[in-house]
Amino acid sequence: MAMMPVTDSMFLLAEAREHPMHVGGLQLFELPDGAGPEFVGEFHRSLLDLVDVRPLFRRRPRGPVGVVGQFAWTNDDHLDLEYHVRLSGLPRPGRVRELLELTSRLHGSLLDRHRPLWEFTVIEGLQGNRFATYSKIHHALLDGVSALRLLQSSLSEDPAERGVRPPWSPRVRTNVFDKPGRTEDFDPFRAVSSLVKDVFGLGPAAARMVNEAFREQAATLAFQAPKSMFNVPITGARRFAAQGWPLERLRAVGRAASATMNDVMLAMCAGALRQYMIDLGMLPEKPLVAAVPMSLRARSAPAGDGSLGGNALGLILCDLATDEVDPAARLARIHESMVRGKEVYHGMSRLQITALSAIPLVPLAIGTVPGLTTVTPPAFNVLISNVPGPRRPLYWNGARMQGVYPLSIPYEGQALNITVTSYADSLEFGLTGCRRTVPHLQRLLGLLEESLTDLEKTTA
């Protein structure tokens, strides 16, 4: 029995019916040439034959032990693989709509704590000669970015390769855990705990640096996030929507407007959120603020502050300019806001970047503790993450992956999460929302397309 790090325990303690603390991934595959009607069922059975399961996927929580409520990990000696690896069918006509409906339901239920905290569902009955997989893993086991990377890295770039192993197999093709942690891996909870550990674990000198940085940030962020329909208590049920857009379309807009592709992605979201809120009569007068994790270049460390140079992950609070009618002008403001946001961090050490980034996230971490609610206005309205993904098409035993969409965690006071990831030549959007608070989430997909079209017209 191994004690669990306090930060991992936190995900289990903070979890309630309203706050399932797992992340997910939806993958779409094309059936390989010549695949018969039994292909998906056989694929599922072949996964059950792989009885070897790596230790991470055998761990289950035990506890809380001790007064601080820390959990321990214990090994599940009677792993019931059929419980974890499931086969589901879609009702007719098996469109993406039925797939998203099922995925939303699967993502809304709690993982069973008496077992290792993951599930993998193979989904058949999808139109267009396709099938899907939905994977679900508890945040205490793996954060969202690592989970997505593990899913992707278990696949092959070679359509002819067979014997491709699932992520829980000890003989998976590549092992993301062998690689050192990447600083682009952003996770709100870890950022907060990192703040607690790094900042409060250091002396007054470090704390002073944070104060200076904070004052600087406060000066830059003259605007403040308005209260919005997304920043309220949430329920346990989820709605999930997903779609991919050609990277080239975003790149073209970026070239025409002298903005980055990430700026264009944010402008797509801004336009869609604006129209969505107008339709519901809920658009705040003041512009929405997005929290956007970005990889930044940190200054190399002076002796004694305990931080390192190289890359660091910073959280930028971006003005989404949802009060602006013109899409091109909106994109320009977003671009400017992102440039200014990066400037705030310029010349800071990694410690300073981490500490400053964690500050807006503190209410979010507190919000999930039962009984503790914050009365402060939100530091931001919506979290939008962009996770770099593989550049080339991937295959699972000859089945080409058409798309991969991340499912994330809405938090108390943050009812909508947008995570995008690049895959081959497209940008894949995954929108995870509280079912009650974010009605008709699917509409945002149509509005994202409209928003991109508007950007294409106004910047051309």
Next chain:
Amino acid sequence: MAMMPVTDSMFLLAEAREHPMHVGGLQLFELPDGAGPEFVGEFHRSLLDLVDVRPLFRRRPRGPVGVVGQFAWTNDDHLDLEYHVRLSGLPRPGRVRELLELTSRLHGSLLDRHRPLWEFTVIEGLQGNRFATYSKIHHALLDGVSALRLLQSSLSEDPAERGVRPPWSPRVRTNVFDKPGRTEDFDPFRAVSSLVKDVFGLGPAAARMVNEAFREQAATLAFQAPKSMFNVPITGARRFAAQGWPLERLRAVGRAASATMNDVMLAMCAGALRQYMIDLGMLPEKPLVAAVPMSLRARSAPAGDGSLGGNALGLILCDLATDEVDPAARLARIHESMVRGKEVYHGMSRLQITALSAIPLVPLAIGTVPGLTTVTPPAFNVLISNVPGPRRPLYWNGARMQGVYPLSIPYEGQALNITVTSYADSLEFGLTGCRRTVPHLQRLLGLLEESLTDLEKTTA
């Protein structure tokens, strides 16, 4: 906002991930003649068109309020019918096996407390020109017997009748709630709370009667339930198995052995459980004891004891004779045990019957309170209920119901529940177990058939 009775609140307070407190029903229907491939989808859509929902199905819990942790009911003004009424598909080949797998999963997840506590799933993709429905309702709303009765009473005996309403419609055909409560409705939790209310709410005279009755019962039940694999802490995941047997087969055995049909049903269970436990090397030396709720004739009330005559529900602890090799001898012992069990209650008032029946159930009610576990040996090993059902075939808009199977609640220390119900000319078994504690639950179906065959051979 209406305060919830303390007994209803109890089901919400006692509920945890390990103890979902909802009951379910699985119904199998034949597609009507000429039904096309869109029939089930259209059936589901037609249910969503019925936006009128009766108050019971609009209530959601709020609280706990006050120091005693009592919940209140509040009305859900924004009922999201699409959330409650779902359409699911089975994976190929769509056998009963795939259906039970899906039903087990649906029965294992918690209901969302932010919404009215029920779900209804229409299931398509079932072999043999059939479809199914699975309904799930929280025990705080409706007990298992009432839920089953509501499901059944919403259907029609007339295959030509159209416009048959679902159970949540205010215009459902018949209303079980309009009828006075029936004493056959057995429910462990209500029995315990009834004990608390009736016995401790009365004077010493009544308490003395309970003591006498208890001594008598203790003398009769010389045997005590052994510890068994079913009487351990349970987990949240469920396994469900279901099958029907022709009533005539059980009747024939009963006639040959001078036993009741209920005795034969118990003997079927006894034989199946015996073989199941032998196969796992887990058969206790001492015979298993079943708790069997039975409708009994109560003595009419003498003045002053506050009870009424007529029918009363008694709990009989039945020797399942699982130490007996010969099936006919086993049936004889079961029959004798049931006769003696009924004799214990002979001449008692309804109050005495209720009080005596509740005593073995107390550990079960205590077991679900977190942190409180009992170290006493189990009063019984398995709960077996027989709920009388409709005698004639029922139809939903022309679709004939082939079978209806109850899904019940395993409790802490009671990992397996067997509930049977009669429908037309068959006896329908529903076995609900903790997935971890009762492995390969489906095997019990084959063993029930074997057990019945053995009874037919040895009593012929």
